[in-house]
Amino acid sequence: MRDIIKNEWYYLIRNRVLQIVSIGFIFILSLAVYLGEIQSDNQRKQYDVSKKQLRDSWESLDSISPHGAAHYGTYVFKPTNLLSSLDEGINSVAGNVLRVEGHVQNEIVYSESSQMQAVSKFGKLKSSLLLQYVLPLFLLFLAFNSVSSEKQSGRLKLLVLQGERPVKLIMGKVISVWLYGIILMIATVVVHFILNFSTFSTEMAGRLLFFCLSYGMYYFIVSGLTVYFSARWKNATVALTSMLGIWILWTIFLPSIVLSTVDNWHKLPSRNTFQTAMKEDRSKGIDGHNPKDERGEKLKEETLKKYGVDSLIQLPINFDGIRMQADEEYGNKVWDKHFGGLRSVLEKQKKCYQIAGTISPFIALQNTSMGFSGTDNFHHQEFLIQVEDYRRRFIKSLNDEHAFGGSKTGDWSWYAQNDFFKSIPDYEYYSQSLSTVLPNYFLDFIVLIAWTTIVGLLLFFGIKNMRIV
Amino acid sequence: MIEVDNVVKTFKGVSAVENLTLQVETGEIMGLLGSNGAGKSTTINMLLGFIEPDSGVVKVNGLNAFSQSSQTRKTIGYIPENVNLYPYLTGAENLNYFCRLAGLKYSKDELNRFLLMCGLQNDVHGKKVSNYSKGMRQKVGIAIAYAKKAKVYLLDEPASGLDPLASNELSELLKKLAGEGAAILMASHDIFRVREVCDRIGILRQGRLVKEIQGKDVSANELEKLYLKFMNNQE
Numbered sequence: 001m002r003d004i005i006k007n008e009w010y011y012l013i014r015n016r017v018l019q020i021v022s023i024g025f026i027f028i029l030s031l032a033v034y035l036g037e038i039q040s041d042n043q044r045k046q047y048d049v050s051k052k053q054l055r056d057s058w059e060s061l062d063s064i065s066p067h068g069a070a071h072y073g074t075y076v077f078k079p080t081n082l083l084s085s086l087d088e089g090i091n092s093v094a095g096n097v098l099r100v101e102g103h104v105q106n107e108i109v110y111s112e113s114s115q116m117q118a119v120s121k122f123g124k125l126k127s128s129l130l131l132q133y134v135l136p137l138f139l140l141f142l143a144f145n146s147v148s149s150e151k152q153s154g155r156l157k158l159l160v161l162q163g164e165r166p167v168k169l170i171m172g173k174v175i176s177v178w179l180y181g182i183i184l185m186i187a188t189v190v191v192h193f194i195l196n197f198s199t200f201s202t203e204m205a206g207r208l209l210f211f212c213l214s215y216g217m218y219y220f221i222v223s224g225l226t227v228y229f230s231a232r233w234k235n236a237t238v239a240l241t242s243m244l245g246i247w248i249l250w251t252i253f254l255p256s257i258v259l260s261t262v263d264n265w266h267k268l269p270s271r272n273t274f275q276t277a278m279k280e281d282r283s284k285g286i287d288g289h290n291p292k293d294e295r296g297e298k299l300k301e302e303t304l305k306k307y308g309v310d311s312l313i314q315l316p317i318n319f320d321g322i323r324m325q326a327d328e329e330y331g332n333k334v335w336d337k338h339f340g341g342l343r344s345v346l347e348k349q350k351k352c353y354q355i356a357g358t359i360s361p362f363i364a365l366q367n368t369s370m371g372f373s374g375t376d377n378f379h380h381q382e383f384l385i386q387v388e389d390y391r392r393r394f395i396k397s398l399n400d401e402h403a404f405g406g407s408k409t410g411d412w413s414w415y416a417q418n419d420f421f422k423s424i425p426d427y428e429y430y431s432q433s434l435s436t437v438l439p440n441y442f443l444d445f446i447v448l449i450a451w452t453t454i455v456g457l458l459l460f461f462g463i464k465n466m467r468i469v
Numbered sequence: 470m471i472e473v474d475n476v477v478k479t480f481k482g483v484s485a486v487e488n489l490t491l492q493v494e495t496g497e498i499m500g501l502l503g504s505n506g507a508g509k510s511t512t513i514n515m516l517l518g519f520i521e522p523d524s525g526v527v528k529v530n531g532l533n534a535f536s537q538s539s540q541t542r543k544t545i546g547y548i549p550e551n552v553n554l555y556p557y558l559t560g561a562e563n564l565n566y567f568c569r570l571a572g573l574k575y576s577k578d579e580l581n582r583f584l585l586m587c588g589l590q591n592d593v594h595g596k597k598v599s600n601y602s603k604g605m606r607q608k609v610g611i612a613i614a615y616a617k618k619a620k621v622y623l624l625d626e627p628a629s630g631l632d633p634l635a636s637n638e639l640s641e642l643l644k645k646l647a648g649e650g651a652a653i654l655m656a657s658h659d660i661f662r663v664r665e666v667c668d669r670i671g672i673l674r675q676g677r678l679v680k681e682i683q684g685k686d687v688s689a690n691e692l693e694k695l696y697l698k699f700m701n702n703q704e
Contacts, residue, residue: 003569007555014557153553158613161517161542162570469519 004164004172005179008146012180025130025138025184030191032127036085037195043096047077055426062418066398066405067324069421073101074394076387076427078108081374083207086192087128089375098384100391100427102328102398105335108384127188128369131215132362133251135181136222140243143177143226148236151468160468166231167463174220174227174459181219185212206434207372210445214368217448221361222247224455231466254360262352266345274338281334299326312409320410321403328395335388343381350377357447364444364451371441374431378440382432390427397424470495470652471516471621476525478511478676485511487676489525493669495620498643498653500663500684502696503673509656511676513623516654517547529621543571546614546651550626552606556599560584560609563598567613575616587612588638604635611642622646624655628662640666660696664689672699 012018054074061069078096081089095108147170150156159169189208193200225246229239269277303319304310312319357364370376407414471493478486486508493499501509514520515527518538527534529541554563561580568575575583584594589608598606607627614622622643628636636659643666647653657663663670664684670692672680679699687695 003566007558007566010562011555011557154549154551155553155555157517157519157549158547158552158567158610159570161545161547162567162613162617163539163543163572164570469514 001168001172001175004169005176008173008176009179012142012176021138022180022184025135026187028125029127029130029184029188032125032130033085033188033191034195035125036088036127037192040080040084043080047079047096050075051077051426058424058426059422060418061421063415065412065414066321066401066416066420067102067412069416070102070324070395070398073099074427076100076390078380078383079429079431081379081431083192083204083211083373084375085127085195086131086188086211087369087373087375088126089128089370089373090377090380091375094377094380098387100387100394102324102395103331105331105339105388105391128373131185131188132365132369135184136219136251137247139177139181139219139223140226140240140247142180143173143223144230144240144243145236146173146177146227147231148233148239151234152236156468166466166468167460170227170231170459170463170466174224177223177227178216178220181223182216185215185219203431203434207374207437210434210438210441211369211372214365214372214445214448217452218361218365221448221451221455224459228455228459228462231463250360250362254356255363255366258353258356258360258363262349262356265352266348268342268345268349274342278334278338281337282331295330296323296326299323315409318403318405318407318409318411318414320412321399321401321405321407324402325396325399328392328399332392339384339388346377346381351443354443354447357444358450361448361451364447367444368441368448371437371444374437378437379432383429386429387427394424470528470530471499471654472526472528472531473512473516474526474528476512476515476522476527478508478515478520478522484676486515486522489673489676489678491671491678491681493621493652493654495650495652496647497669498647498655498667500667500670501654501656501673502658502660502663502670503656504658504700506675507673508676509673510625512673513547513625513654513656516621516623517545518542543617544620546611546617546619546622548607548610548614548622548624548627550629551603552610554598554601554606554609557597559595559597560589560601560605561594563609564612564616568616571617573616580616583612583616584609587615588642602635604631604638607631607635607639608642611646615646620651622651622653624653624657626657626659627655628657628659636662660693661689664692672696674699 012022058074061072064072076098078091078094078098081091084091098108099106147156150159150169156166156169160166189212193208196204226239226243229242230236233239233242299322300312300319303315303322304312307315307317309315353363354367357367367376371378401416401420402414405414405416405420471491473489473491476486476489477484485506489508489512491499501512503509511520515522516529516534518534518541521535530544532541534541554560555566558566561577561584564580564584565575568580581591581594585591587608589605589612593601593605598609601609611622624643628639631639640662643653643655647668655663655667664687667684670682670684670687671678672682672695680695682692682695
């Protein structure tokens with residue numbers, strides 16, 4: 001087998017056109033990673049500057065009521081993900097900035113696509129585009145003629161006469177084409193590693209390992225199936241056409257068909273419907289700013305009872321803060337209900353999309369690639385949850401200060417001290433650990449393993465009785 | 470030694486080989502003459518173990534060529550009309566690769582010696598096969614069989630497209646191999662080359678061996694007349 005692989009590599013190495021194409025490919029892949037890294041770096045720097053400015057202005061707050069500060073609010077920036085230069089996933093369309101304030105859970109805004117006309121129109125050079133679409137296509141062109149040319153030239157007869165089993169010859173060809181893809185992918189990963197050397201961690205290494213494993217399996221599936229067709233069909237053109245058809249089906253038609261179908265099966269509410277429903281539910285709660293609100297009245301009675309007093313004026317605390325916090329908590333429940341519903345639909349959609357990997361391994365690859373890069377919807381949703389969690393703690397601190405900081409009910413002119421604002425921690429993103437992330441892509445991984453096994457078996461048993469003449 | 474005993478082979482109802490019986494002893498060269506579709510290549514493919522006969526027995530060195538093909542192939546050297554080697558490898562590298570596939574590991578000197586023995590001069594051993602003529606490629610093909618220590622050589626139209634000098638060199642090489650004890654079966658259209666090289670000549674028509682002659686008993690002209698006579702005979 002080693003001799004067969006070595007011989008195939010002589011062809012790849014000694015062919016001038018392939019040499020140029022390979023160097024060009026490595027250059028473009030490296031460039032894509034580099035550009036992705038520059039973009040991530042710029043984004044990171046911009047966010048750091050903005051974050052610092054926002055924090056400085058927050059920490060310089062003085063002579064303002066805590067509730068005024070809740071309306072003043074702050075902004076949270078979505079951090080660039082671990083391997084976003086390898087696969088930026090939904091980052092360019094999902095938005096990056098989220099305003100955090102009292103009473104309302106804002107939507108994330110300012111996606112890259114919405115701000116760059118060229119990007120929204122033509123897309124951009126992304127390593128994921130090259131690794132998922134172009135490189136497999138290139139492997140396909142390398143492999144489609146690998147066995148049929150041996151057959152047509154009569155060389156296969158000579159090779160088999162030397163005592164070599166056809167299965168071994170064909171596996172040697174599959175492995176050499178596969179290795180070619182692996183080397184180009186590794187080159188990309190190495191560039192990523194060099195550019196991120198200073199921040200490289202075991203977490204990143206783990207994610208990279210699974211990222212590479214997923215691509216490795218997908219490249220084997222593409223190379224193996226192409227070589228199989230090359231061995232089975234008499235004509236190389238038929239082998240190429242068959243595999244191109246499969247490639248188009250896998251990468252273009254099936255993902256779109258599956259997406260539309262899944263969208264129909266598990267419908268997400270429109271933005272307008274979602275917001276209207278949230279607004280309606282929210283209106284049923286306590287109105288934090290309306291002292292005559294019915295539910296507010298009930299809360300008042302409970303609070304008076306708790307403190308053993310008859311009127312708000314006798315309370316040692318500021319009831320406005322308690323009412324506003326109760327309003328917040330009700331709003332949180334409403335958000336949990338609607339956002340939870342949204343997440344449950346998204347979860348169902350994700351499951352269906354994962355199962356669709358059984359008909360297109362490309363879908364499974366896309367899922368794992370974005371997943372291990374930390375740029376998929378799961379990571380995005382986790383970010384939104386973390387931000388909401390932060391918002392709740394942030395607003396609660398302000399409401400608690402309003403309630404228990406020393407002011408009395410109705411005293412809206414009471415101001416918190418600057419030290420208090422300084423004591424409220426800034427938002428800190430906690431990236432998902434690999435062990436948390438892994439179960440989410442278990443199904444995709446299994447699907448890729450199953451496809452790899454099927455192609456391996458197809459090569460082993462399907463080639464056994466291949467006609468030599 | 471080659472033995473074909475009463476072999477029949479049909480493809481989709483069309484007879485390719487019909488009750489064919491022939492034998493090639495060690496040290497002997499037998500030529501099979503016949504027009505296209507006479508059954509020459511089918512016979513060779515049956516000897517190579519790639520096609521199973523419908524009936525009859527095909528043996529190479531006493532072993533069934535189809536059911537024991539993994540063993541018989543080890544002793545067979547096959548030279549097709551076009552020896553298509555890997556154009557990006559040199560002659561020596563091609564020989565080395567094919568030898569390694571057969572589980573044989575030779576030193577560079579040994580490989581060069583095989584090529585030289587098969588008539589390929591030293592100065593071209595290191596050149597890429599894409600620069601070789603057809604005759605040179607055929608010599609590498611024979612060197613592959615020779616390095617394998619083949620006892621049986623099957624040649625399918627080996628002289629087709631060769632210039633007279635290369636063709637003559639091939640004849641000499643085949644005689645040399647037979648002299649070393651190889652059994653050689655050569656299928657060809659080339660009456661003159663077959664007459665010159667072969668000890669025994671068989672004429673195949675529509676899958677039947679219609680005539681068998683000793684090479685030394687006929688001149689090239691007589692053989693041509695005989696061949697034409699059998700080819701024109703519709704009986």
